[in-house]
Amino acid sequence: MTLVVLITGCTEGGIGNGLCQEFVKRGCKVYATARRVESMGALQGCEKLALDVTDQQSINSTVQRVIDEVGHIDILVNNAGAPGVGPLLDIDLDAARQCVEVNVFGLLAMSRAVAKHMVKRGSGKIANVGSIVGYSPTPWAGIYAMSKAAVHSLTDTLRMELAPFGVQALVIAPGSITSNFGKNSTNMVSVPEDSLYLSVVKFIYARANMSQGPNSTPTNVFATYVVNKLLKRFPPRYITYGNNSFTFLLFYYLPFFIREFVLSRRLGVNQLKSIANK
Template sequence: MIAPVVLVTGCTEGGIGYELCKTFSKQGCRVFATARRIESMKGLEDSNCTKLVLDVTNLDSINECFQKVIDEAGHIDILVNNAGAPAVGALLDVDYKVAHTCIETNVFGVLSVCRVVGRHMAERGSGKIVNVGSIVGYAGTPWAGIYSISKAAVHSMSDVLRLELKPFNVHVTVVAPGSITSNFGNASTKTVNIPENSLYKSVTNFIFARANMSQGDSATPTHVFAEKVVKGILVPKPKSYITVGTNSITFLILYYLPYWIKDAVLGKRLGVNQVKTLTK
């Protein structure tokens, strides 16, 4: 059996993309790991992964990376769109540069890579596209509004791609991670912006806590997450949604609950009820 060729974006050491590469490789796949900087993927060569530079927000970079994979492997069987950028803070406060980076990377970056690789797969008549969304794609949370918007867009985009690529035998799957051990919490904290005139100064502690919420002691280990995801993707016909990790069931339930219940749960959990209102 010919080893499936896998292209994974966002493979910086310490993240879920890094672990996904290692796990795909263990399962006998030929893996191309990508990130904006080669040096950020240190160690993946030990797992027989080929490391390539890829900036998903740059069309020239996407085309160049794609061509290198085709030149070396001839085709791509599985694309995992994992590259992502965080954004934490109240919607009225988030720095626009952070917001634009988040949306550009998480939404247009995914779309841009799908347009190149998806076309290739459609012309071959087979392939699997895996877009990494999030449990906040099911239920957006306070203090992570921009990030929630971006992941909800990934879910919606994938639902459409799944239908549009079905005639070409290309499967599209959303992977919605819950709380997974990674370096994402540190990256999220760096995006927090609470201006002096913020309406939410009184809940600063909740906003910073939201940035690290996915990295608590109960977070699912990255290798456990990767093993479940890779197993689910390597079957002949993967599910449309694979939801894995701590808090994932909670957010699936929230997705189906009436809004007033969801608002009450998230408002209490994330400190919205403790925001001090303005005095007249």
């Protein structure tokens, strides 16, 4: 039987788009979604649908369309994501709320809509895209890291709650993967003139684009690795892959003072000076 895969956040040049292409190569029936169908570009071999993961009606109609057409969903990949970059004392709160709304509640809403169909069949996989910063947060990306840590925690709970019904839940934790995310993150950065962090603004912008360096893992390489894991009968609970992924896993296990020492120097926090009593 042909596997049916539904993927969110499939904009051209991103991880979701790459995953679509890889699943198609494996002979799967793929439903690719994004807020705007045209943003998926020339993606071939997929059914392309408009979907806004922050709109419950959009979620319900999209999931129901897939069920009506093919009867079931074998794999849901919750990849749609929003950036959340900037100092915690400066970041626009509406932008912060949007990041959490998309990355956490949008993911949960999609999982709820699809899981009920999987439970009826007694099988299915829900793969939620977290991040290596879900293991270890960094300066200047606290909101994004918070949202991805929530994805990891949410998925761990979902896995336990769905296991009795034969449905699996797992985390995909990308490292630095070639995508549009660095550009999107950079575009959202706004450091006010009275910011405490104005003297290190170059580090804030560098953090926004940190995942898109010359050593970033190509999207197709990442997609091949992830799909290989997802198509196993029993995939791992966490699929962590890509440049910098080992480093951040190591940070997770190291004492806090080591992590903070390294990241503070890498991202310019050590260059800040106290202004108390000045």
